[in-house]
């Protein structure tokens with residue numbers, strides 16, 4: 001696994017927002033560390049599942065990788081090239097090979113633009129095909145994404161959420177990308193439709209040899225598609241390992257608690273229930289030491305002061321916890 | 325697959341009659357707006373076509389019949405040079421409406437261009453444009469117009485071309501408010517996820533602007549543009565009333581009211597100033613009614629603004 005260069009390498013990524021909430025008398029200039037020193041790699045052909053509650057910084061990581069937002073510190077390498085150092089021209093070239101699928105299927109499509117134009121416009125803008133070729137290509141990806149040819153001339157409001165998400169995927173696929181960041185692509189959809197969309201992602205991955213970064217707030221969503229999973233809490237990775245390791249041998253208390261919240265269909269399988277107390281702390285003022293200590297049922301004295309090291313406890317299985 | 329065919333087929337038929345038809349339907353239901361529109365059409369036809377039916381067109385001076393009250397020959401009387409007031413009212417209307425529309429088109433163009441540039445490129449471009457707009461907005465419009473008009477009077481522009489000068493002046497004063505609205509609209513549109521999508525697809529700025537952003541501000545432009553015609557007509561009238569806008573012998577509603585300047589005319593010859601006054605009043609009110617109606621029809625949520 002290690003001989004090959006990873007497709008994406010995230011190194012010590014930091015993204016801080018200045019939150020200047022001012023009152024009349026005092027000026028609070030707090031820094032929100034949305035992403036706090038996160039490192040991981042994504043290998044070619046795999047699906048990396050990035051999981052965390054809302055506000056954990058997972059979308060920010062996804063957007064940073066595709067340079068849809070600036071970063072504060074660290075580096076992101078795509079095929080060995082530093083994404084945030086690319087010139088405007090180079091970046092435009094790169095945009096052909098990595099794509100983003102957005103969370104909200106409603107606001108991610110311009111209400112005034114017909115589906116066919118929305119899907120085909122990137123090809124046109126990059127000068128990759130003539131108008132006639134584009135129409136054919138659009139029809140092809142519509143079909144690939146489970147949509148019908150007659151959808152091509154319709155407007156977004158004529159579609160359901162699931163169909164719109166298919167349109168968003170088609171818009172990404174038509175560029176023939178190698179890498180796709182999917183930011184909670186099913187969290188806005190009915191549960192019955194979620195599985196269809198996840199299956200679509202799997203099918204496309206097989207047909208097109210895609211690599212995914214699949215972001216979700218729900219471990220059960222990535223279970224069937226991810227090859228590796230990273231668990232984020234307040235902008236920091238808590239655990240990282242192969243799909244099997246994470247689901248069958250979770251080591252971090254936070255991962256365990258997330259897993260124990262998922263109902264298991266098989267009653268003979270027992271998982272220990274860990275119910276978290278309290279809410280996610282304010283990211284502008286995260287807990288000291290282990291960020292999870294305010295909610296961790298196993299927290300010790302030292303958890304409050306000493307930041308646990310993110311260490312490899314088993315081969316390719318990393319955990320940040322004093323207990324492991 | 326999902327609930328595709330039957331439902332979307334139905335929805336398509338019903339909704340393909342897209343946004344603009346819905347806007348039109350809502351507008352037609354609005355009685356005030358339709359009254360305004362009706363009067364505007366009337367005044368337009370009256371001014372543009374009316375003079376062709378008048379025996380007194382093109383400033384027929386009549387030294388014998390000066391300052392005559394309304395009569396069978398001169399329905400609205402005659403002025404100090406014996407010209408037919410009704411004919412002059414129509415000719416003046418042509419000028420005032422032209423100035424109003426022209427100023428609107430120019431200020432919408434400038435305001436949109438600068439507002440879009442400021443909102444889209446931000447940074448230093450934004451700073452320069454918006455600070456200029458701020459300065460323009462802090463100076464009250466009329467004094468500024470007076471100063472500009474006074475300066476331009478020095479240029480000895482022939483009377484028949486004065487109306488173009490007035491248009492330019494009005495658009496210089498008028499663009500800033502619109503630029504602000506456009507800028508804030510662009511700023512909010514930028515945060516829509518479909519704009520992030522244009523970024524992630526690596527689309528050129530040109531496409532982002534002309535395909536994605538501009539079509540979304542057209543409704544705003546229609547509403548603000550319509551309403552600004554009224555303001556421009558009023559400003560033109562005020563300028564012309566003071567002799568700083570359109571000057572005689574070219575007639576405008578504003579310089580016709582100038583007759584009310586003298587006490588004798590004001591008290592004894594109301595046919596000289598009441599007709600242009602009423603024309604301005606009704607036209608501006610109609611434009612505002614139509615503009616408000618358009619705003620409500622385009623975006624019912626904007627109503628309270």
Ligand code: SF4
Pocket residue numbers: 252253254290291292293294296297298299300303308320321322323
């Ligand atoms: S370091 Fe301490 S607080 Fe953090 S997860 Fe481990 S046991 Fe819990």
Ligand SMILES: [Mg+2]
Pocket residue numbers: 058059103183184
């Ligand atoms: Mg998110």
